[in-house]
Amino acid sequence: MIFERLFAPLRTKNLTLKNRIIMTAFQTNFAKDGKAGARFREFYWKRAEGGAALLIVGGARFDRYGAAGHDFLSIENDSFLPELQLFTAGVHQRGAKTAIQLYHAGRYTKEKNLPAGEKALAPSAVYSTYTREVAKEASVEELQEVIRRWAEGADRAKRAGFDAVEIVGSAGYLISQFLSPLTNQRTDQYGGSWENRTRFPLEVLAAVRKAVGPDFPILFRIAGNDFMPGSNTNREAVAFARLLEAAGVDMISVTGGWHETRVPQLPGEVPPGCFAYLAAAVKEAVSVPVVVSNRINDPVVAEEILAMEQADCIGMSRTLVADPDWPRKTACGQLSAIRPCVACNQGCLANTFFGRPVCCLANGEAGYEDEVELPPAEHPKKLLVVGGGPAGLEAALRLAQKGHQVTLWEAGDHLGGHLPVAAAPPGKGDFLHLLTYWEHMLRENGVQVETGRRAEESAILAGGFDGVVLATGSQPRTIPLPAEAGSLPIYMAEEVLSGKRIPGKRVVIVGGGAVGCETAEFLARQGALSPEQLYFLAIHRAEQPEVLAEKLDHSAREIAIVEVAPKIGSGFDPGCGWPVLDDLKRLGVTQYPSSQITKISSDTVSLVQQVDGTEVLRELPCDALVLSVGYVADQELYHRLEGKLPVYLLGDASKPRRVLDAVHEAVLLAARL
Missing domain, CATH: 3.50.50.60 (FAD/NAD(P)-binding domain)
Known part of the structure; x- marks a missing residue:
C-alpha cells in the first residue's frame, strides 16, 4: 500500500514537516530534576531517527504551580537551557523537528507536589475527582503572573532551539478549566459568559505570540469534547478553534476528554481512530492544519483519516513508544515488521500515576535507550529457547537479531503462551497483533521454530547448545474447595x-x-x-x-x-x-x-x-x-538442567507476572549474551 498522504510534506509559518506524523506530548518522567538528561534525550532521539516529522515534548512546567514531580520536564528558568539546547540540536541532526508543550495543570496539580502550605491554582474552588482535592481560586493578579510566566517559557523555548511551542488547553488542565462552566464559576471578567470564559486562554495566546514574534509557530492542543456531563462538547471546541485561528494560532491539535471523564480515551476499549470525528469538525471550521490523535496505531487507519480530510496530521505517542521506527517501516511498506502498541497502558499511563518512568509492554527497550545496548554478538552462540510465550518469543527474536543461532521449542501446537487468553477479554484484542509480529519477525530473523516439541532433558543435553533460555511459563493455580460429590462443574x-x-x-x-x-x-x-x-x-x-x-x-x-x-x-x-x-x-x-x-x-x-x-x-x-x-511458575526443567549447561530462567518461569515484565527481562538477557 502506498501512503501518499501520510508522507506528504506540510508547511505552516516557517515550520516545514517532512511528513504528517507527529509525536504528541505525554509525560515520561525521564527528566530528572526537570532537566532533559541522557535518558530523556536518547528516548526522543530514537524516535527522531525513526522518521517522525515533529516531536512535541513535555508537558513542561514554567512555574511552580503548573506541574508535579521532580521528573517533570521544566523550562522555568535559563538553568534548564543547556540540556534543552543539546536535545534540540540532536533532534535536528536526526532529521526531525521538535516543539515543547507549555503545561499548566491548574487544579490537577496535587498539593503534595507544591511548596508547603500552598494550593493549586484554578478558576474556581471546585472539587476534583482526579486529585480528590479543592484547588484555590486564583486572583486576577495570580492569573496575570501565570500568563507572564507562560510567555517567558515560550521565549525560553525559542532560545533553546525548539521549532515551535504548544499551549496545552486540553484534558481538563488549566485552560480547559477556564472554558468549562463546571469548573469556572467566577463572576469577574474571566467567568460567566462564553466570551469571559475564553478570555484567559486568549490572553495566554496573545502573550506567547508577543514573546516569540510573528513568525514563530504556535500550536494549541484542545479537547475535542470534554466528555463531562454539563461541560463543553464538540460544538464549543469548534467555536474555540475559530477564536484561536483568528488570534494567530498556526496549528490546532485535537484530543479527547478530560482525565475525569468516564469515557475511555486511550485503552483497547477505544476503537482505532474513534475520535477522528472531533478533529474533523474542527478542520471544517478552520484553515490552519489540524492534528488528530488517540488510538491511531494502524498506518491504514491513519491514511484513511487523511484521505477523508478529517485532519491534516496524525498525532501519536504510545504508538511510537512501542516502535520508534513506525514511520520508517510504514514508508518502506514493512507493516508486518511494526512492533504494535496493544493499548494496555500498563507501562505508560499506569507508571505516570506513581511518577515512575515510562516503559512499554510491547517494547522492552523503551525508556532504557540510554543504558541498554544490543550490538551484534562478538562470539555468536547456538542457543535454545524453551517456551513460545511472550518471554520466549522476545528472547528468541532479540538474540537472533544479535547474530546468535537460535532454536525455539514450544510444547503446544501454537505460539503465544497465555497471550491468546490475554487477548480474549473485551478491549484486549490488540494483544494478538503482538503475537503476529513475533511470528513474522522470528521467520525474518532465521529462528528455527518447532511447535509440538516437548523439551526433554536428554534431547537438550545432546543438542550441542551453548546455553538454554527457559521460558516455560506458568500454570493456573488451583485451590481446595468444599465441593460435594456430583457437584457443579x-x-x-x-x-x-x-x-x-x-x-x-x-x-x-x-x-x-x-x-x-x-x-x-x-x-x-x-x-x-x-x-x-x-x-x-x-x-x-x-x-x-x-x-x-x-x-x-x-x-x-x-x-x-x-x-x-x-x-x-x-x-x-x-x-x-x-x-x-x-x-x-x-x-x-x-x-x-x-x-x-x-x-x-x-x-x-x-x-x-x-x-x-x-x-x-x-x-x-x-x-x-x-x-x-493466580498462576504457579513451571521450573521443573530448570531444576533438572541447572549446573549441566548455562541455563537462563525467564518470564513467568521465574515468577508469574505481567507480559511487560517478561518482555523487558528478555531484552536485558539478550543484552548480556
Missing part, C-alpha cells in the same frame, strides 16, 4: 477465555483480581447485545434507542465474583482497570469481597461474607464455578 478462567469451556447462565467466579474481573466481563458481554447486533438493529431502525440501550446494559448471564480480599479489582495497574469495573457494574455482575466459600452443591455455591464486622450467609444459584486464583 469447575473450570479454570483460562479454559473459559480460550473458548475451551462455555459455562451456563449462572456463573460464580472465584478470584477478583484482574483476570477474574476480565473473565466476568467476557462472560457478561456474551449475554448482552454485541457491537455487530447493535449496528444492525440501529441502522435498520429495528428498535427504539431506549430498547437498544437497555439491551446494551443487560446481560442474560447471572455472574458473581467471590473474593477473599476486601477489594475486588485490585490486581489492575493504576488507571487501567476502571473501564472493566464500570462494565461489570453496567452489566449487573454482583461482587462479594471479603467472602469465603463454605459449600458447593450441584446447583448452589454457599459463602460467608464479612460485612461491617458481621458474618452474612449467602446462597448463590450456580451452573458452573470458574477459578481465577
